[in-house]
Amino acid sequence: MTVNILFAAKPDSWAAYEAPLTTALAEAGVAAHLSRDIAPDQVDYIVYAPNSTVQDFTPYTRCKAVLNLWAGVEHVVGNTTLTQPLARMVDHGLTQGMMEWVTGHALRHHLGMDRHIHGLNGAWDKHVPPLAEDRHVTVLGLGALGSACAQAMAGLGFNVTGWSRSPRAVNGVRCLHGDEGLVQALSTAEIAVLLLPLTAATENLLDADRLALLPRGAVILNPGRGALIDDAALLAALDSGQIGHATLDVFRVEPLPSDHPFWAHPSVTVTPHIASETRPASASRVIAENVRRGEAGEPFLHLVDRKLGY
């Protein structure tokens, strides 16, 4: 039987996904009708991006699952019209891109590259950086992205601590969890990487008190979500030197407004939410596998816990 799959994302995504999704569904053995225009009561699955025009799921009476193209679900998880299972994206391309962004920006600060890129102005000023094994890195969030980044950093030789809500084990990484674990994880974090989802429990996690726990001059890398950090507290901590630098990829308001102080601050690097992106070829295979599972009566992959919000 043909499965009706509604593609509910921005029009430019359709151009990127139509061919790879069609291929992936065929490879998964799913006979599918994939379209941006299917009568709601005929839709079996929705391939979804939270910025889609579909915000009311009530008419999708036979829909078996909403398959999110993004890793972050904070814009859809609280939608009370959504009663179907919600799966989020865990994708090889997304993970690989994030590992590259995190390791690249961490190495920039670890090696003190800025001094040489900006130029020493003729001064033969030798500052040999410590070895990675003498640099403490903390990754907040040990999920699909955080655990991969923590392992990549450990693979480069860094002394890596990770932190999560529940106990986790990640090869080569000291794993902590819960409130007490957070205090320990922050207290050693010369470089802190934020890879937490935005939920009621993680909003403003890095407030003034927690920023004060970091070693003086620590570097923050935030490719998680903007609202994980209290902006005003971060600016104050940067001004006082408590935080040495913040490299931020995500913001409370995106695009970051042109008058936001982050743009002009000498100790802030802004990257425009490019740390990582779902890659159509690999993500299409994840979507197709979930449709195949749904049709075979097998459990869906990467289901969101609606209560926890991620």
Ligand code: NDP
């Ligand atoms: P996962 O859901 O796989 O992992 C989330 C991790 O955060 C888990 O380890 C979880 O703990 C931990 N966590 C959640 N809530 C808490 C809490 N209250 N206290 C402590 N730890 C908590 O997510 P991903 O790794 O796939 O993605 C992480 C985030 O990265 C996304 O939600 C998104 O916001 C962001 N992102 C950013 C991108 C960019 O380009 N900038 C691209 C893609 C994603 P536990 O293990 O116990 O469940």
